[in-house]
Structure formats: C-alpha cells, structure tokens
Amino acid sequence: MGSVGSRRSYDERIVFFAVGDELPTREQLLSTYARDDDDPSVNPIEPVFRTGLLGALIVLVGAPLTLGFVVYPIARKRNVDTAAIDRKTRYLVGGGILAVLLSTTALAVIRMTATESLSIDVLQQFASTALGHAWLVQTGVAIFLGLVTVFGMVQNERLSTRDWLGAVVAGGLLMQATVSWTSHSAAVTDGVVGIVADFAHLLGAALWIGGLVVLAMVVPTLLHRVSDDVAQQRRSSFVASQFWQPRE
Numbered sequence: 001m002g003s004v005g006s007r008r009s010y011d012e013r014i015v016f017f018a019v020g021d022e023l024p025t026r027e028q029l030l031s032t033y034a035r036d037d038d039d040p041s042v043n044p045i046e047p048v049f050r051t052g053l054l055g056a057l058i059v060l061v062g063a064p065l066t067l068g069f070v071v072y073p074i075a076r077k078r079n080v081d082t083a084a085i086d087r088k089t090r091y092l093v094g095g096g097i098l099a100v101l102l103s104t105t106a107l108a109v110i111r112m113t114a115t116e117s118l119s120i121d122v123l124q125q126f127a128s129t130a131l132g133h134a135w136l137v138q139t140g141v142a143i144f145l146g147l148v149t150v151f152g153m154v155q156n157e158r159l160s161t162r163d164w165l166g167a168v169v170a171g172g173l174l175m176q177a178t179v180s181w182t183s184h185s186a187a188v189t190d191g192v193v194g195i196v197a198d199f200a201h202l203l204g205a206a207l208w209i210g211g212l213v214v215l216a217m218v219v220p221t222l223l224h225r226v227s228d229d230v231a232q233q234r235r236s237s238f239v240a241s242q243f244w245q246p247r248e
Helices: 026-037 046-077 083-112 120-127 130-154 161-181 191-217 219-243
Strands: 003-008 014-019
Touching: 046 083, 046 161, 046 191, 046 219, 083 120, 083 130, 083 161, 083 191, 083 219, 120 130, 130 161, 161 191, 191 219
Parallel strands: none
Antiparallel strands: 003 014
C-alpha cells in the first residue's frame, strides 16, 4: 500500500498526495491530517485569533438580531427609556468590531510571515490569495461598520437604531460568508455544499450564543428599567389613593 503525505500551500490550503497505485484510505488521510496539525511551523497563536474572529462575528450577527427582534420591541411596548440599553448595545457592537479588526490583522500578519519576512511583495502576494481576499473584505466591512457606529452615536436622530443594527447584521453575515469561503469545508469535493454547511453552522451559533450574550449583558438592564417603571406606577397609585377616595 502506498504512503500518503500532505503539503500546506501559501494560502493555508492542505493538498494531500499519495505514492503508489492504490487510493488512500480514510484512516491514512486522517492520520496525515493529524500530523499536519502538529507541524511546528504553524504558529500556536493563530488558533487564538481565529477563535477571536469567529466569536466576534457570532456576536455581531446574533446580538443585533436578538436586540432588534426581542429586547427593543419589549422596551417600546413597556414605554421604557432605552438610553442605558443603547449604551450597552454600542459597547457590545463596538467591542465586536474592534475584535474583528484585531483578529483579522493578526491572522494576516501571521500567515504572511509564516515562510518569509514581511514586505510589500509578500503583502501583494498574500492579497492575491483567497485568504488575502477574505482579509481585505473583512477589514473593509469592519471599518465601515465602525464608521457607521460612530456616525450613529454622533447623529442618532439621522440613523435609527433599527437601521444601524440592520447594517451590523448585514456586515456580519458578509464577513461570516468570507470565513466559510476560506474554511476547510470549502475544500470538499462539492465546495458549494461545504461553504453552505459551514455558513449555516456559523449562523446557528450566532443565533444561540449571540442571544446568550444579550441575555447576560443587556436584558438585566431592561428588567431593571421595567421594574423601576412598575414600582413608580405603584407609588403613584398609592399617593393618588391617599387624596382620592371613591364615594360610597
């Protein structure tokens, strides 16, 4: 039986090759893939920034959806002042945007310097790869969302919260699509199926984890505001009852 090896290309794609006439088995492919993961040339910090990027994108998609369809409608229905909620929402979205910029920049530098020193030529070569294209899109979208967020803070009467959150969700979905496009799932026989499956997985994680983040960071503020309003109404009703008694 022939041997199986792998080679990591410049844009992080892994190409398997076999020596011999027989086709490689699944066990051989998995064993070779595991050996490739143990390659000392792979920067151990890269998975940290990759996880940070995925986490930030999950928050930028899932949190605004939960806020737009659950938190803000409840606040409007209860006539609750949303100033505190708006402030926490800006912190949440702003933190996610900064995390995307930091993670994408770090990943790009790590990948560009994996085989040679950073230079203009290396930057141009990397920008021409699939990962380079994804990096440019992710960075550009994150900067755009940052500018929109700042504009919304300065000119909040010209940009509604609903429109702002919608822009954040659209930008987050676009960046998630670039991650799926360059993921390992895109390397399967039918690349479209792998990309769609990976994107659906990220979207499901965004709806779940993003909702949990909002539940932990924003919902307590909403409940506090609602309870304050209820307490105020009860106090007002008590005071009014002391000055007005129904006739017998």
